[in-house]
Amino acid sequence: MGPLIPNGIIGEGWDFVIAILIGIAFGFILEASGFSSSRNLAGVFYGYNFVVLRVFFTALIVAMVGLMYFDYFGWLDLSKIFILPTYLGPMIVGGIIMGFGFIIGGYCPGTSFTGIAIGKLDALFFTVGLYLGIMGFSLAFPLFEGFYNSGSMGNITLTELTGIPAPYFAMAFTVVALAAFWGTMFIEKRVRKNMKQYKF
Amino acid sequence: MNRNYIFLTILMLVLAGGTLFLSMNDEPDQIDPKVLLEEMIQPTRYVSTDQVAKMLIQGDPSLMLIDVRSEDDYSYYTLPGAVNIPLDSLLVNGNLSYLGMPGTKVVFVSNDDIKADQMWVLTKRLGYNSTYVLKGGINCWMQTIIEPQRPSDDAPAVDFETYTFRKGAQMYFTGAGSGESEATKVDVEVRRREKSNVAAGGC
Numbered sequence: 001m002g003p004l005i006p007n008g009i010i011g012e013g014w015d016f017v018i019a020i021l022i023g024i025a026f027g028f029i030l031e032a033s034g035f036s037s038s039r040n041l042a043g044v045f046y047g048y049n050f051v052v053l054r055v056f057f058t059a060l061i062v063a064m065v066g067l068m069y070f071d072y073f074g075w076l077d078l079s080k081i082f083i084l085p086t087y088l089g090p091m092i093v094g095g096i097i098m099g100f101g102f103i104i105g106g107y108c109p110g111t112s113f114t115g116i117a118i119g120k121l122d123a124l125f126f127t128v129g130l131y132l133g134i135m136g137f138s139l140a141f142p143l144f145e146g147f148y149n150s151g152s153m154g155n156i157t158l159t160e161l162t163g164i165p166a167p168y169f170a171m172a173f174t175v176v177a178l179a180a181f182w183g184t185m186f187i188e189k190r191v192r193k194n195m196k197q198y199k200f
Numbered sequence: 201m202n203r204n205y206i207f208l209t210i211l212m213l214v215l216a217g218g219t220l221f222l223s224m225n226d227e228p229d230q231i232d233p234k235v236l237l238e239e240m241i242q243p244t245r246y247v248s249t250d251q252v253a254k255m256l257i258q259g260d261p262s263l264m265l266i267d268v269r270s271e272d273d274y275s276y277y278t279l280p281g282a283v284n285i286p287l288d289s290l291l292v293n294g295n296l297s298y299l300g301m302p303g304t305k306v307v308f309v310s311n312d313d314i315k316a317d318q319m320w321v322l323t324k325r326l327g328y329n330s331t332y333v334l335k336g337g338i339n340c341w342m343q344t345i346i347e348p349q350r351p352s353d354d355a356p357a358v359d360f361e362t363y364t365f366r367k368g369a370q371m372y373f374t375g376a377g378s379g380e381s382e383a384t385k386v387d388v389e390v391r392r393r394e395k396s397n398v399a400a401g402g403c
Contacts, residue, residue: 065215072222167219174216178209 002076027114029055036114038106038122045103047191050184057177064170083155090148105129231327245320246335247307249344250362253369256280264306265334266298268319279309279341280373287315290322299328306330312337345369 004010010018033055034040043049070076102108107115107126115123141148159166239245255263256279265282267274274284285295287310299306306323308316308331316333323331334341343349348366351359 061212061216065212065219068219068222069215167222170219171216174212178212181205181209 001074002070003080006080007077026110027117030111031114031117035111036118036120036123038115038120038126041108041111042103042106047187048195050180050188053184054181057180061170061174061177064173068167068170083157085155086153087149087151088153089151093147231324236321236324239324240321245331245333246313247332248335249341250365250369252279252307252334252341253345253366253373257369257372262304264298264301264304266306266308266319268308268310268315273311277338279338282309285319287319287322290319296326299323299326299331304330305332307332307334309334310337312339346374 001007001009005012005015030036034051035055040049041052044052067076067078071078098108105112105122105126107123109130112123112126112130116127153161157166158164158169252263252265263281265279267278267282267284268287269278269284270286271284274282274286278284283298285298289295306328308319310316310319313333313335316337320331320333336343345366348363348370351363
């Protein structure tokens with residue numbers, strides 16, 4: 001049956017409508033999970049709040065396992081799904097930059113908008129910086145265009161790369177995620193014990 | 201410890217473990233090459249024109265004739281009730297849904313049995329059972345059913361039985377050239393009985 005738009009079950013004009021609906025749901029979940037607070041987000045780095053890790057890991061394993069069952073039941077053809085192309089080197093560098101920005105600024109791009117939505121000043125400044133950064137990147141793009149496009153591995157998945165069937169990865173990720181949930185719970189408890197005050 | 205967390209952890213583990221047992225194989229089922237070869241050298245896939253004629257006359261609902269020739273040939277002549285699936289369009293427009301129905305015998309028909317044989321191999325490789333090939337195809341159908349040859353006088357009685365059946369089948373399928381039997385020549389006299397009590401007017 002799915003994916004719905006490539007299979008013509010939903011017309012192509014609907015993709016923006018669906019994008020808006022999913023965007024609203026995403027923003028709602030971010031805000032409801034407390035992601036509009038930069039203290040919450042940066043807490044992962046300092047070890048007093050792992051809600052980011054829990055929310056995103058939960059989303060990841062539920063979606064991952066769910067997709068596999070959908071594929072098995074014939075509701076979704078996984079071979080037709082768009083897979084983001086992998087650029088190994090640039091992605092590692094980009095990840096490091098993003099991680100620094102995350103700790104320093106206390107937001108990632110999506111959560112900064114939820115921060116603005118509830119009127120946080122730091123989120124507002126973060127977003128202004130975000131746009132300045134985008135502009136700076138665009139202007140300086142010719143300088144690192146070569147690196148930006150280097151190391152392309154195409155639309156590859158771990159299964160194609162290693163030959164190990166997808167369910168093994170799913171199982172491994174789920175075990176790691178669940179272990180992380182329980183492990184971080186203990187870290188949180190120990191770190192919070194030494195904190196004088198903890199406010200979102 | 202929150203009880204819900206423990207429950208959700210176990211649920212997630214079970215679900216993820218369940219994926220290990222899902223078959224993620226999108227390849228169509230294929231018959232084992234050894235089995236395919238064994239079946240290919242067996243003549244059991246052939247059905248004779250006589251058998252098909254008999255099933256058609258009896259109106260056997262389990263018979264499914266599939267004409268594998270081109271559409272032009274199909275519209276020019278085909279066997280009664282045959283469906284046209286040309287050899288090159290087996291996989292289009294849901295044509296596969298004609299195959300693999302439980303309790304149905306699919307018989308492939310072509311001019312001789314070469315194309316029908318090819319179709320048979322294709323469907324076998326896709327894992328369909330109970331598919332057959334009309335031995336000799338439509339050429340043989342013409343020679344045996346539509347224009348049966350009278351066996352020589354010293355032929356065994358079985359040949360005459362077959363001939364009689366074919367003659368009957370010929371009548372059934374063509375409705376022509378059958379010759380009038382003696383029975384039709386008998387004049388039927390209709391004798392009207394005099395009405396014994398004629399209504400004689402009035403009450």
